[in-house]
Amino acid sequence: MIRERSALPDARRVVVKIGSSSLTGGDGRLDVAALRALVDVLAARRAAGTEVVLVTSGAIAAGLAPLGLTSRPRDLATAQAAASVGQGLLVARYTEAFATHGLRVGQVLLTAEDTIRRGHYRNAQRALDRLLGLGVVPVVNENDTVATEEIRFGDNDRLAALVSHLVRADAMVLLTDVDALYDGPPSRGARRIDEVHGPGDLEGVVVTGRGSAVGTGGMVTKLASVAIATGSGVPVVLTSAAQAEAALAGAPVGTWFSATGRRVPTRMLWLAHAARTRGRLVLDDGAVQAVVVRRTSLLPAGVTEVHGSFEAGDPVELASAAGDVVGRGLVAYGSDELPGLLGRSTRELLAERGVGYDREVVHRDDLVLVNAPR
Numbered sequence: 001m002i003r004e005r006s007a008l009p010d011a012r013r014v015v016v017k018i019g020s021s022s023l024t025g026g027d028g029r030l031d032v033a034a035l036r037a038l039v040d041v042l043a044a045r046r047a048a049g050t051e052v053v054l055v056t057s058g059a060i061a062a063g064l065a066p067l068g069l070t071s072r073p074r075d076l077a078t079a080q081a082a083a084s085v086g087q088g089l090l091v092a093r094y095t096e097a098f099a100t101h102g103l104r105v106g107q108v109l110l111t112a113e114d115t116i117r118r119g120h121y122r123n124a125q126r127a128l129d130r131l132l133g134l135g136v137v138p139v140v141n142e143n144d145t146v147a148t149e150e151i152r153f154g155d156n157d158r159l160a161a162l163v164s165h166l167v168r169a170d171a172m173v174l175l176t177d178v179d180a181l182y183d184g185p186p187s188r189g190a191r192r193i194d195e196v197h198g199p200g201d202l203e204g205v206v207v208t209g210r211g212s213a214v215g216t217g218g219m220v221t222k223l224a225s226v227a228i229a230t231g232s233g234v235p236v237v238l239t240s241a242a243q244a245e246a247a248l249a250g251a252p253v254g255t256w257f258s259a260t261g262r263r264v265p266t267r268m269l270w271l272a273h274a275a276r277t278r279g280r281l282v283l284d285d286g287a288v289q290a291v292v293v294r295r296t297s298l299l300p301a302g303v304t305e306v307h308g309s310f311e312a313g314d315p316v317e318l319a320s321a322a323g324d325v326v327g328r329g330l331v332a333y334g335s336d337e338l339p340g341l342l343g344r345s346t347r348e349l350l351a352e353r354g355v356g357y358d359r360e361v362v363h364r365d366d367l368v369l370v371n372a373p374r
């Protein structure tokens with residue numbers, strides 16, 4: 001494991017994420033010179049023996065000029081159209097730029113779903129591993145064209161953290177338009193933060209969710225991304241694209257976030273940090289105890305209320321009668337069917353409804369605890 005930034009040159013595999021703000025000029029359009037400069041740095045790193053996965057934004061920005069748009073569209077359908085046109089152009093630029101270094105790229109478009117559904121993430125994991133094994137540089141972006149408002153990340157920061165986990169990266173490098181995390185929005189007087197070793201080091205730090213005109217999420221989604229990565233064993237460097245070379249060389253630039261936790265299953269990571277839940281199940285006190293303290297699965301007998309509209313396999317919140325959210329889980333029944341099963345024992349349900357109805361509402365392998373109840 002990489003424990004300090006000076007060890008970064010020894011990383012076997014890194015994920016580098018570049019945001020829209022670093023790939024666009026003042027006119028909001030794709031800055032091809034900036035893209036080429038990044039590729040030069042990544043190709044050099046690759047030649048020095050580190051496998052590189054690039055998570056890149058910029059599809060929407062690249063789609064603006066061809067569609068005659070002057071600013072980032074606000075409505076989802078136009079943003080998706082711009083991403084559709086722009087993604088092809090973006091990857092073409094990367095393909096050309098990496099080719100000048102004798103490297104091939106492979107486009108990988110992911111949705112949040114791909115990191116949660118078992119079949120999907122295994123598939124993505126296999127494809128990424130094979131690309132790397134073949135010496136290809138995977139170029140990853142969110143699949144904007146098919147991602148709906150409910151399930152999309154919108155920003156690539158959290159996607160990059162999940163990709164880092166998926167490919168078992170030794171480190172993640174987040175490149176943006178500021179050279180580091182500051183203790184407040186970077187204006188006069190804000191202080192650069194050199195190293196963060198845990199949430200305590202972020203106390204008093206003010207971050208805003210407003211990004212640049214072209215980026216989304218600002219520093220808020222970057223810190224959410226950092227929490228996902230470091231909490232599951234991947235250290236992070238956050239800096240500007242201009243410092244990418246120095247950061248990968250382990251120089252003391254940007255902000256270094258050391259890993260705080262150990263690797264957990266990918267789906268669990270997504271459930272804990274990224275999933276937008278589709279509903280809420282209210283648990284009686286006995287069920288809260290069973291799930292939180294004894295870490296058992298949730299059975300129909302312990303559920304008292306069902307809220308929201310969801311299908312089997314969707315993420316839902318688990319709450320106590322007092323309204324505290326105690327966990328999140330993938331529910332095994334849809335919201336149409338579940339209310340008819342509440343308070344019933346699995347034995348009764350099996351006898352009455354047949355095989356399969358003795359299954360848990362949320363299996364313990366599909367459940368993460370969020371907060372202890374009051």
Ligand SMILES: Nc1ncnc2c1ncn2[C@@H]1O[C@H](COP(=O)(O)OP(=O)(O)O)[C@@H](O)[C@H]1O
Nearest residue numbers: 019020021176182184208211212215216218219
């Ligand atoms: N505490 C902070 N430290 C550094 N930058 C911050 C902070 N709070 C807000 N920001 C803003 O976050 C912006 C980067 O976010 P964003 O525009 O979404 O970038 P990207 O397109 O690279 O994802 C910076 O331009 C900066 O102004």
Ligand SMILES: N[C@@H](CCC(=O)OP(=O)(O)O)C(=O)O
Nearest residue numbers: 019020057058059060156216
């Ligand atoms: N998938 C989108 C990226 C969304 C976005 O702006 O992300 P970011 O610049 O990382 O805040 C695109 O390629 O335009």
